[in-house]
Amino acid sequence: MNRTEQIFELADRQFDGTATPDDVARLAELLTNDPVAHSIYLRYSLVHAQLRMTPPALQRLTASAHSDPTLSAQVGTTPIGWKRWSVGVSLATAASIVLVLWISLSNAPRQDLLEHAPDEQFADAAPSNYDNRQPPIGAVGKLEGHDSGPLTLSIAQGETEFASSGGANLRVTGPALFGVNSPEEGVLYNGSVHAMLESPQSRFSVTTSNLRVVDMGTEFQVAMLDDRHIRVQAMHGQVDVQSRVRLPSYYWHFDDREGAASEDAPSISTPLTLGEHAQRVPGIVGHGAIRFDNTPESIVQIDEGMGTEIGDGLMACSSGITIEAMFISEWSGELLDYDEIFRKEDGVYRILLSFQNDDDVGDYDLPEVAPGPCLSFGLHIEQQGYSELDMPLDGRDGRPTVEQLTDGKPHHVVATYDSFSGQKALYIDGKLCFQHQFSVGGLILCGGPAPAVVGNMWRKREPFAGVLDEVALYDFPLTAEEISLHFENAAAGVCYFGADSHGLDAARWKSITLVTAGTQRVFDKLTGLPVDVMIP
Known part of the structure; x- marks a missing residue:
């Protein structure tokens, strides 16, 4: 029996409650100082925990996978609406069903906490598994506080069926890549998904880039036809096909004194709390901006958008994100000097955009770069954990x-x-300057109870030096063309969205058309437009 088979056999005994003390000791021995073995065990145990779990994660999750029967462990299931399913879980399944609540495998050095870990007050208010880097063997797979149970399904062939806790029975047909980012929403990257709602009160929507298919108490299917086109079919009832409104979720232009809309400036804004040393000054664009003097009280705190847990709150993003700002910087670039542009500090699920020179504290950079002054963009991405795209400011x-x-x-x-x-990327003055390529389908884990901050961090330890203006947060990625246009507009002294963009609409989606029972339509997922006539 090879090492992997031993891990699976011992893990099965542990999950079934039949492991002896010698079994547990042997399992610990196999996992100690072996990141690959640790990775296999974590994935398998997380999958096993999800498959056996009734809320708070996904309800009655079942999967069918083609796997090696010599490695399978049978797990009981319950009916999910269409039929009763049994499941074989194996190494192949564990590798294909990847939970986005990924637990980092590396030992966390104490210096990791120097600039990034929450202090005691915040930790008391945060879910207990924020930075669960080294869980005890018996605790792996517990998802307290994450009612949505986000996960990504990668299905090489065949079908996987499960029920969301929002009341939708789902069937994903491979080859497919499908993310479940909330109890009522999924993200389709490839393949097809069939949804049947359990009751008129049940809800489920499917997002594909710039399109969202929203059920209206129905049964429907969404299928990727190629890299650009999707087919939407309604079996019963009807669905609303919607196009993304390509405007920010939040836009802090600082032209008004209270964060509300002004008559001559577009606004998707929120109440703000300004620190004593955050001074209102004439705008880089528009009437106002904020000057920060590199002291602890130079801070702008956003008093809205917080949630109760990771993945919750109005600032939670899953399939994409953009942070955008205008700045005049007086950063020193010296060692251990940090200047934050934007930060939402939810443990290792933070969102961060800042100037840094920290001698690689925490070793968060991905890809690896030489220590020195950089512009850093930090996110927690499923499978990858928390990492920062550190663009060296070296002129190369x-x-x-x-x-x-x-x-x-x-x-x-x-x-x-x-x-x-x-793609994770950084642009300066409209041009792509640095990027890193992750695997397609990695959902973002962010949101939670921490307030967002402009020009500092919530502990007031990394103040900005200079002026910030036109700070925007989007729950999708801007295109290179949009970024170039925004820079040109800002350089001309007008809003990112043009001189006539007063009173921006805060709506995130707009309806294109309804697809009714017995019909199907094909849409361009990039433009959000239909490309056919009604197909009977």
């Missing part, structure tokens, strides 16, 4: 230097992540 390969970004002139910065392409 089209990257700017610290001197170029602290020349006293306004500059435009954009940070994006797109789970549909896997």
Whole structure:
């Protein structure tokens, strides 16, 4: 019996409650100082826990997979609406059903906590599994506080069926990649998904890039036909096909004094709390901006958008994100000097955009770069854990230097992540300067109880030096063309969205058309437009 088979056999005994003390000791021995073995065990145990779990994660989750019967462990299931299913869980299944509540496998050095871990007060208010890097063997797979049970299904062939806790019975047909990011929403990257609602009160929607298919108490299917086109079919009732409104979730232009809309400035804004040393000054664009003097009280706290747990709150993003800002920087670039542009500090599920020079504290950089001054963009992505895209400010390969970004002139910065392409990127003054490629389908884990902060962090330890303006947060990635246009507009002294963009609509989606029972339509997922006539 090889090492992997031993891990699975011992894990099965542990899950079934039949493991002896010698079994547990042997399992611990196999996992100690072996990241690969640890990874296999964590994935298998997380999958096993999900498959046996009734709420708070997914209800009655079942899967069918083609696997090696010599490695399978039978798990009992319950009916999910269409029929009763039994399941064989194996190494193949564990590798294909990847939970986005990924637990980092590396030992966390104490210095990791220097700039990134919550302090005691925040930790008391946060879910207990925020930074569960080294769970005891018996505790793996417990998802307290995560009622949505987010996961990504990668199905090579065949079908996988399960029920969401929002009341939808789902069947995903491979080859497919499908993310479940909330009890009432999924993200389709490839393949097809069939949804049948259990009751008129049940809800489920499917998002594909710029399109969202919203049920209206019905049975429907969404299928990717190629890289650009999707087919939407309604079996019963009807569904509403919607196009994404490509505007920010939040837009802090600082032209008004209370964070509300002003007559001559577009606004998707929120109440703000300004620290004593956050001074209102004439805007880089528009009437107002905020000057930060590099002291602890130079801070702008966003008093809205918090949730109760990871994945919750109005600032939670899953399939994509963009942070955008105008700045005039006076950053020193010196060792251990941090200047935050935007940060939402939910443990290792933080969102971060900042100037840093920290000698690689925490080893969060992905890809690895040489220590030194950088522009850092941090996110927690499923399977990958928390990492930061650290763009060296070294003047090489089209990257700017610290001197170029602290020349006293306004500059435009954009940070994006797109789970549909896997690209994580940083743009300066409308140009792509640095990027990293992740696997397609990696959902973001963010949101939670921490307030968002502009120009500092919530512990007031990393204040900005200079001026910030036109800060925007999107729950999707801007395109390179949109970023270039926003820079051109801002450089001309007008809003990102044009001189006539007053009173921006806060709606996230707009209806395109209804697809009714017995019909199907084909849509362009990038433009959000139908490309056919009604198909009977």
